[in-house]
Amino acid sequence: MSNKQRWAAVALFLLVVFIIVPATITASGRVDLYYTLTSVALLSIASAGVWLTFYIGRINIGQGAYALVGAYVSALLITKGDISFWWTLPLAGAFCALLAVLIGLPILRLRGVYFAMVTLVLTEVSRLTALAIPFTNGAKGITSIRLPAELNILGLTIIPDFNTLTNPKLAFYLMATMMMVLAYAVLWRIVNSRLGHLCRSLQQNEELASSIGVNIAWLRVLAYGISSFFGGIAGASFVAISQSLYPSSFQITDSVNFMLNCFLGGLGFVFGPMLGTLLLYFGWDLLFATGRFQLLIYSSLMIALMLWLPNGVLSLMDRKGARA
């Protein structure tokens, strides 16, 4: 793909996300789709983080833990600290990144299935911690969290108060997609930089990379930190939308789903997790009409997809490229 084509594709994508989709939704009156698409956008941010850990050769099934931590940081800062949501968002991300560095230093020494299983356990640890520590309000959770307030810098209103908006659903949609676009731009930039090349060297052979002089310990902690930052901001945004938070808000199923999104979209493609999230989330939603056979059909489709496209949906593009 030439540079020009790439920019055209990006422009088309932005056009669809920011203009065509809202216009279509307004025209058809299906306002509920805003919520679905907002969820997809936020979940795909968390999945982007998981994808980055895949990129350094680690299977991460612990993104749910960071989403939950980020959500609690944001919720507690809003309710107890009386801080505006917009400031808690980067704080939640930064807290998660810091936590990921502390946890990552020991556990990133693990590889393959071991790392996968430890991160799986991490999700469970976060849920139990949220239940056990006193100021998270246990299983009752934190409810009636305020909507995001006005964000102004030097008296200039950048984002209006969500309470005054006539259509907060659209505002949330725009916020989530904006964050998604930014997150994937960052991810794309990382992958196509020196850092990305170094990450690929880790994915292939850590010892070899280390022997050439790559600081592998620092690199993998960095990647894991960025990944968890994404998890944290996704979790924090969910708090603003649902206005409530429980220890069960992000569970093992969510962690597994984040990983599945990456697999489904394709691990070799930056935009794989976005597509995977869209397909999985919408697939599940569309099958709701089938009632009690929903899970059966959904899982059968997943297995069938694995049999035909074990390298992800975007690997179809590979094949086309190879033939041409």
Next chain:
Amino acid sequence: MEQVVVNGLYLGAQYALIALGLTLIFSLMNVLNFAHGQMYVLGGFVTYTVVAQFGLPFIVGLLASGIALAALGALAEKFLFRPVIRNSKREESTMLLAAGIAFFLDAVILLCFGEKQRGLPKIVDGVFNWDFIVVMPYDRILVGLLAIAMVAVFILFMQHSKTGRAMRALAQDKIAARLMGVDVDRYSMIGFALGAMLAGIVGGLLVTITGINLGMGGPTSINAFMMIMIGGAGVISGAILGGFILGMMESVGLTLLASSGEITYLVIFASLMVFLAVRPQGLMGKPWG
């Protein structure tokens, strides 16, 4: 104190049996079987159906569970895992497949058996009571002993039968085993069937004690993952050890921190993470599995 130890041993025996199946599959094919807990639940429901609905003796139900799950495992290996492993660029793709199978089994269990908790009456009545130092219902003792016996049979099978030897060779080095004339496809299938069968039999055994329900699959898988992490993935002695250690920790933890079950598991999880930071390959594992 004695009571705690006996409880731990009983829990450990059944855990070890679950972990054995998981670790066998992992060692042969490098597949982390996410559906292991669901296989266990399915085994329990098969036994329940055979015994409660058809009125056949318990041992028939147990056999039916074993056979049904072995067939399921063999078919899953032949028609799902084998093609995916062959066509996929990355080995980890099997995790997605295994997760898909886990969802699938959940759906099948929901449609066929419903979401109610199911249980069978005790196989043996009465309670063993040693001066109130150790109190244990006879059926639990029986199940614990059966589980230990099965672990022993499994070890003997792996050590002394031709099939067991072939599977151990496969686990050590797939290419070398193939060069020595071991039929890799055939023994992978047998291994997968055997692992699934073990899960089914434990489910069948426990349906008389704790009962079984749809929601148990996921947590059981997580527990089994923890056991093989403690012991070292892909090592049979490690799975047994991991099972007994987890059983003992649960038993001790629930006694000391009786007020809240969550804290027990939090402590277990946290100590596991610290342990793995020090010894990443588990107690008996070879480095990097």
